[in-house]
Amino acid sequence: MSSRRSLVKFVLALCAALPVSAFAAYPDKPIRLIVPSAPGGAPDALMRALAPQLAQQLGVSIVIDNKPGGSYVIGTMELVKSAPDGYTLAYGNIVSLATNKSLLPSVPYDVEKDLTLIANTLRLSNMMIVNDSVPVRTIPELIAYAKKNPGKLAFGSDGNGTTAHLGVELFKAMTGVNMLHVPYRAATSAVTDLIGGGIQLMMINTPVSAPMAKAGKARALGVSSAQRMAAYPDVPAIAESVPGFEVSAWGGIVGPAHIPKDIVTRLNREIRIALDSPAVRERFKLLGAEIAPSTPEEFLELSRRETAKWAKIVKFSGAKID
Structure with missing residues (x-):
């Protein structure tokens, strides 16, 4: 009986020493x-x-x-x-x-x-898309158009510091173009303005941009991955025109x-x-x-x-x- 009581005390002491999370479900x-x-x-x-x-x-x-x-x-x-x-x-x-x-x-x-x-x-990865009113169909055409029209193009993003913002800032720095950044609180708001012509382009995540391009609501120019994406083989990588670009x-x-x-x-x-x-x-x-x-x-x-x-x-x- 004494040894049994000692065993019970030992088990209870061991349980008390273990963290609560060891028993919590x-x-x-x-x-x-x-x-x-x-x-x-x-x-x-x-x-x-x-x-x-x-x-x-x-x-x-x-x-x-x-x-x-x-x-x-x-x-x-x-x-x-x-x-x-x-x-x-x-x-x-x-x-x-x-x-x-x-x-x-x-x-x-x-x-x-x-x-x-x-x-x-x-x-x-992101996809560069433009409003149908922008008279370009390729990344080289976009660069040429932006250089001829400095500050005329406005690009939207889903907030400061997102890849939709910094990706275009990097694109600007690597190509020497000048475009205006318009940040939004939500991607959906930026998309609405892009379709309506309030802004002219975006480089935003493919879950947002690809369906728009597929539905004909915007024109896809390139993806930000180093190579073309398997899901969108017909969309060139931006790096094909801007070597070293990747976001x-x-x-x-x-x-x-x-x-x-x-x-x-x-x-x-x-x-x-x-x-x-x-x-x-x-x-x-x-x-x-x-x-x-x-x-x-x-x-x-x-x-x-x-x-x-x-x-x-x-x-x-x-x-x-x-």
Whole structure:
């Protein structure tokens, strides 16, 4: 009897010493996934493609919560202030995790101190599209027209610091053309103005631009990847006319700082499984996104590498917050 009591005490002491998360059934309630941009843009479409599969695997619902504005700062700061329990996550990308640091006068969060990078999920290229009123059909024709009409062309983006913005700034710097930047809070607003002639061109993610070109609402001139994209073989790479030009976007799932390691490990594993599912693969392909899973460590290294790269491009291009 004495030895049995001693065994019970030992087990209870062992249980008390283990972290609570070792016993918590994570997740056991809905997960909120903040998308720091408006509905209808590429981040929103891609996360809505991933969320159902991930929710099915985790056994809970995942609620998409769009929080646009401030170059992804508004939504990201809401994440930073949330509890580090794995029930509030967000989409983090090249803007919130890299370009903001060099483009904004100040960023109210530190990527490495205030966030937990869980898993990268995707890579995207952009497509240069123009309004039908612009009398050009190729990148060389666009360059020639822009040089003859300096400042006449206005290009839209889904916000300062996005690849839709910096990609054209890099294009301007490499070709010597002068075009006016018009930032929007949402890609859908920019698209509406492009179709209506309020702006003349955009270089935005393929999930937004490709359907427009296919429907005849805009004219596709080139893609920002180093080579032509398999999904759009008839659209030249901009690099065919502007050697060395390449712009790619990327993004994944992040959380606030100090999420327990076992939850991060679980989420990373489930995200990678979800990305490998036929349903998500097919949906990402239709949206023009390349699946690009990573470990948390690889995601952090990507953020560090891209922060340094885009700092040089911002300086080289002279890009400014409008």
